[in-house]
Amino acid sequence: xxxxxxxxxxxxxxxxxxxxxxxxxxxxxxxxxxxxxDLIFKKTRSIAGYVAILGFIxxxxxxxxxxxxxxxxxxxxxxxxxFSNFFKLIILLASLIVVVMSLFSKELYTESRTLGEYxxxxxxxxxxxxxxxxxxxxxxxxxxxxxxxxxxYVLAGYTKEIKRASEASLKYVIYxxxxxxxxxxxxxxxxxxxxxxxxxxxxxxxxNADINLWALLVPTLMIIAGIGYKISIxxxxxxxxxxxxxxxxxxxxxxxVASKAAGFAMLIRFIKVGFVDSMFGGDFWAVLHLDxxxxxxxxxxxxxxxxxxxALWQTNVKRLLAYSSIAHAGYMLMGLTVxxxxxxxxxxxxxxxYLFMNLGAFFFVLLIANKTGxxxxxxxQGLGYKAPAISVCMVIFLVSLTGLPPTAGFIGKLYIFTxxxxxxxxxxxxxxxxxxxxxxxxxxxxxxxNMYLRKVDEAKETFKFSIPSIVLMFALAIPTLLFxxxxxxxxxxxxxxxxxxxx
Amino acid sequence: xLTNFGIxxxxxxxxxIFVGISIAAASLIRPHKPNPIKNATYECGEVxxxxxxxxxxxxxxxxxxxxxxxxxxxxxxxxWAVVFKGLGWYAFAAMLVFFFIxxxxxxxxxxxxxxxxxxxxxxxxxxxxxxxxxK
Numbered sequence: 162x163x164x165x166x167x168x169x170x171x172x173x174x175x176x177x178x179x180x181x182x183x184x185x186x187x188x189x190x191x192x193x194x195x196x197x198x199d200l201i202f203k204k205t206r207s208i209a210g211y212v213a214i215l216g217f218i219x220x221x222x223x224x225x226x227x228x229x230x231x232x233x234x235x236x237x238x239x240x241x242x243x244f245s246n247f248f249k250l251i252i253l254l255a256s257l258i259v260v261v262m263s264l265f266s267k268e269l270y271t272e273s274r275t276l277g278e279y280x281x282x283x284x285x286x287x288x289x290x291x292x293x294x295x296x297x298x299x300x301x302x303x304x305x306x307x308x309x310x311x312x313x314y315v316l317a318g319y320t321k322e323i324k325r326a327s328e329a330s331l332k333y334v335i336y337x338x339x340x341x342x343x344x345x346x347x348x349x350x351x352x353x354x355x356x357x358x359x360x361x362x363x364x365x366x367x368x369n370a371d372i373n374l375w376a377l378l379v380p381t382l383m384i385i386a387g388i389g390y391k392i393s394i395x396x397x398x399x400x401x402x403x404x405x406x407x408x409x410x411x412x413x414x415x416x417x418v419a420s421k422a423a424g425f426a427m428l429i430r431f432i433k434v435g436f437v438d439s440m441f442g443g444d445f446w447a448v449l450h451l452d453x454x455x456x457x458x459x460x461x462x463x464x465x466x467x468x469x470x471x472a473l474w475q476t477n478v479k480r481l482l483a484y485s486s487i488a489h490a491g492y493m494l495m496g497l498t499v500x501x502x503x504x505x506x507x508x509x510x511x512x513x514x515y516l517f518m519n520l521g522a523f524f525f526v527l528l529i530a531n532k533t534g535x536x537x538x539x540x541x542q543g544l545g546y547k548a549p550a551i552s553v554c555m556v557i558f559l560v561s562l563t564g565l566p567p568t569a570g571f572i573g574k575l576y577i578f579t580x581x582x583x584x585x586x587x588x589x590x591x592x593x594x595x596x597x598x599x600x601x602x603x604x605x606x607x608x609x610x611n612m613y614l615r616k617v618d619e620a621k622e623t624f625k626f627s628i629p630s631i632v633l634m635f636a637l638a639i640p641t642l643l644f645x646x647x648x649x650x651x652x653x654x655x656x657x658x659x660x661x662x663x664x
Numbered sequence: 665x666l667t668n669f670g671i672x673x674x675x676x677x678x679x680x681i682f683v684g685i686s687i688a689a690a691s692l693i694r695p696h697k698p699n700p701i702k703n704a705t706y707e708c709g710e711v712x713x714x715x716x717x718x719x720x721x722x723x724x725x726x727x728x729x730x731x732x733x734x735x736x737x738x739x740x741x742x743x744w745a746v747v748f749k750g751l752g753w754y755a756f757a758a759m760l761v762f763f764f765i766x767x768x769x770x771x772x773x774x775x776x777x778x779x780x781x782x783x784x785x786x787x788x789x790x791x792x793x794x795x796x797x798x799k
Contacts, residue, residue, distance in 0.1 A: 168750045176754070193765060200775045275776070 178234030181241045184224045184249065185291050191216025192284040199277025206270070209280035210260055216284060217257040224249055231660070237359055238301045240430075240661070245295035247658035248426040251512050252294065255419040256287040258520050258637070263411045265630045267531040268320055279319055283415065286312035290419055294426035297434065299348045299358040299384075302427055303341070306391060309420060310337045316415070317408040329407025336390065336400040344387025350380035360434040367449045368438060377450055384431065385456075392424035393487050394494060395463040402471075405483030410530060413479060414523035417486040418516050425493060425512065429505055432497070433661055446500045454587075458498045462593050465491025469600040478526050478536050481604060482519070485562060488601060489515060495594055496577045498587055502659045504580040509655035511573035514644060518561040518570055521637035525555040528634070532624045538611050545613035548624040550631055552612055554638035559605045561641045564598050569644035574598065576652070726778050730770065737766055 179186060194216065195209040202208045224246060233240050260283055263269055269276060289308035296302040314337065318330025352358055354376060355366040367377075389397040405413045432453055437446040448454070468488030475481040493515075496508040528551060529544065530536055545552045561570035574594075581591040644651060666674065705712045744751075744759055773779050 165750050168747060172751060172754050175758075193768060196768060196772050200772055277776075 174234075174236060178239070181232060181234045182239070183227065184220045184253075185288060187216060187220040187223050188284060188288040188291060191220065192281050192288060195281035195284055196277065199275070199281065206276050207264055207280075209277040210264055213260050213280045213284050214257065217253055217260065217287070221250070221253050221257070224253065233297060237361065238298045239292065239295045240297045241295060242661055243658040244430070244661045245426065247509055247655065248294040248422050248512075249291050251422045251516055252287060252290045252419045255415060255422065255516055255520065256283055256290075258516075258633075259283065259411050259415040259419070261633055262414065262520070262524050262527060265531070265627070265633075266409065266411055266527055268409050268527075269411070271320075271322075274320075279316065282312045282316055286316070286415070287419070290423035293423040294430075296427065297360050297430070299351065299360070302431070303345055303348060303387075305423075306344070306387065306427075307341060309391075309423065310341065313412070313416060313420060316412045317404055319412065320409050323407075325407040326409065327407075329404045332400055332407075333404045340387050340390035340397065343383050347380040347383025347387065350376075350383070354380065360431065363435050364437070364449070367436065372450060374450060381436075381451060382456075385428075385460075388424050388428050388431070389460070392421045392428065392490050393464075394460050394490050395467050395487070396460075398464070398467070398487050401487055402480050402483045405486070406477055406480045406536075410479065410523055410527040410536075413483070414520050414527075417482070417523070418519050421486070421490060422512055422516075425508065429497060429508070430661060432500075433505075437500075448500060454498055454500055457494055458587065458590055461491050461494035461498060462590065463491075464488070464494060465594065465597045469597050469604075472604045473600070475604070476538050478538055478541070478608065479523075481538070481608070482522055482526070485601065485604070486519065488597065489519070489562075491597070492574065492577060492594060495590055496580055498590060499580050499584050501580070501583070502656075503583065504577075505659045506652075506655045507573075507576040507580040509658055510576050510648075510651055513651050513655070514561070514569040514573040514641070517637050517641045517644075518558045518568075521554060521558040521634065521641060522562065524634060524637060525551060525558065528626060528630060538608060541608065541611040542615045543612070543617040546616070547622065548626065551626060551634050554634045555612065556609060557638045557641050559609055561645070563602050563605045565602075567642070567645045569641045569648070572645055572648045572651075723778075723781060726773070730773060730779070733766060733769060737762075 191213060195212045198212050199209040227241075227246070231242050260280060263276075263279070263283075269279065286309055289305050289312065293302065293305035293309060296305050314330055314334045317333050318326050320326040321330075348358070351363065354372065355363050355370075357363055357366065386397055390400070393401040405417065408416065432448075433446065436449050436451060436453060438449055465488045468484045468486075468491055472481050472484035472488065475484060489511075493508050493511050496504045496511065498504065526536060529541065529548070532548075533540055557568060561568035564570045564574040578591050578594065581587050581594070740762070741759075744755065748755065
């Protein structure tokens with residue numbers, strides 16, 4: 162019977178796809194187990210956190226041991242390829258570090274708060290980001306973005322008795338709802354235009370069809386707006402400072418690294434699979450119809466310039482790091498501007514580096530907030546003497562965020578600028594990027610100056626930190642230094658990971 | 665013979681007659697004791713007149729969400745049940761996993777006490793306190 166054949170084929174396809182998606186299945190089990198353990202062991206408040214850590218380690222193991230598959234699953238809804246695996250590993254590392262960070266957070270561990278939901282939501286959000294980084298279909302992409310957003314709305318307002326956290330959560334929901342509304346409208350227009358939601362089919366349609374440029378530009382810009390909210394690029398960034406300031410530090414760290422990585426993965430895949438002429442085999446991508454290069458270049462210049470200039474005036478460290486993360490999104494967009502594999506590899510390298518330095522900076526903010534209850538730059542006076550060990554780490558992170566040698570941040574920027582300079586049309590963009598790095602030095606130094614150069618009288622008292630927290634701090638600081646000196650493994654790995662599954 | 669729209673018309677007519685008979689029968693049988701509250705429009709227990717900007721218990725949403733989850737479950741169950749024979753054990757196992765996760769959600773809500781409706785706990789003034797002028 163004909164119908165039976167279709168059903169059998171479908172069942173086989175689902176079975177094969179699940180085989181491919183073992184890490185995702187592991188994450189799902191982690192999520193469920195975290196809930197179950199939280200229900201059973203009510204006394205141990207961090208039990209869900211331990212389950213999440215264990216589950217993330219298993220997921221990481223599955224992710225690393227998976228043979229470098231290059232295939233589409235679930236009827237081409239998702240793609241398992243080296244590119245998505247790279248981003249999945251970044252997301253997983255970020256989530257793992259954030260969960261470990263959360264165990265030290267005083268802000269979260271107040272009395273009368275259950276943390277089961279907190280850790281399981283992080284696991285669920287990680288699953289959504291995994292799906293986002295490998296989704297091949299606009300609906301899949303939209304659903305994963307929604308799943309990710311819904312978890313992050315709740316997490317941003319998790320400390321609900323703190324007024325600014327609730328405010329952050331509410332603002333995030335409203336902006337997020339508008340952005341996803343705009344995005345789904347763009348998706349529906351694309352569907353009306355091309356008759357398909359699959360990125361490959363959109364590509365082959367665009368390659369053959371004669372399309373009105375404006376009719377294509379409007380929906381794609383709407384989709385870019387939706388993704389742009391998630392990665393906070395400039396015309397769509399305005400939620401970032403408020404949410405980053407209000408949310409618990411751990412969640413701010415997660416939003417600034419993991420959800421940004423997932424958004425970038427989606428953006429790159431959307432442009433490369435959807436709009437690059439796959440017939441063209443060279444190093445540079447030939448883009449169909451739209452002038453993506455100048456769209457991205459414009460967004461990039463706006464993003465990094467605004468991020469850096471506004472950061473100069475911030476007095477709250479979390480807010481400062483929020484603007485700094487906007488600026489970093491701008492730097493990473495520069496890598497995408499050149500539209501070639503070297504540029505994407507540079508973005509991947511940058512993300513790997515950004516993971517350590519940004520999480521490290523946020524961890525420092527968390528530890529200091531634990532002791533002083535403040536996130537103000539003014540209150541960082543004399544910290545270099547009160548908390549010498551972790552302050553040294555913070556200096557490494559700040560230097561790395563600025564992009565100075567011998568730290569990993571320099572390597573990230575170096576590869577982005579190298580990729581840009583290959584294309585003589587975009588030397589101006591590299592110049593803008595360098596000027597921006599110089600501006601960023603000003604506000605990173607402001608933090609440094611408060612920590613070391615403004616000595617206060619009562620500097621005698623010192624802060625004591627638990628051994629595990631110092632170990633984690635060094636675990637973040639050492640790679641930041643190490644990858645600034647010995648970086649060829651990451652570069653090789655990133656260059657192997659630019660391969661997006663092309664049907 | 666009736667056309668398709670003819671059948672719909674028939675439904676309309678029967679519907680009107682059915683409702684008419686019920687109302688007529690009810691008005692004959694029921695006791696007639698109107699009061700203003702009884703005559704007010706029924707709005708699920710809310711006061712029908714006044715500003716809509718009132719505060720109501722957020723627990724409504726929790727119950728609504730739990731309901732919605734199982735609503736969606738039904739939607740997904742229908743197509744599954746239709747083709748169940750052809751799908752075999754594989755689909756059965758898949759549906760069991762789906763059930764398990766959904767049920768776990770309910771158990772979690774239950775175990776954490778999110779389904780308990782917190783009873784209002786008014787502070788009843790005690791006469792002796794009032795006399796002493798404490799409050």
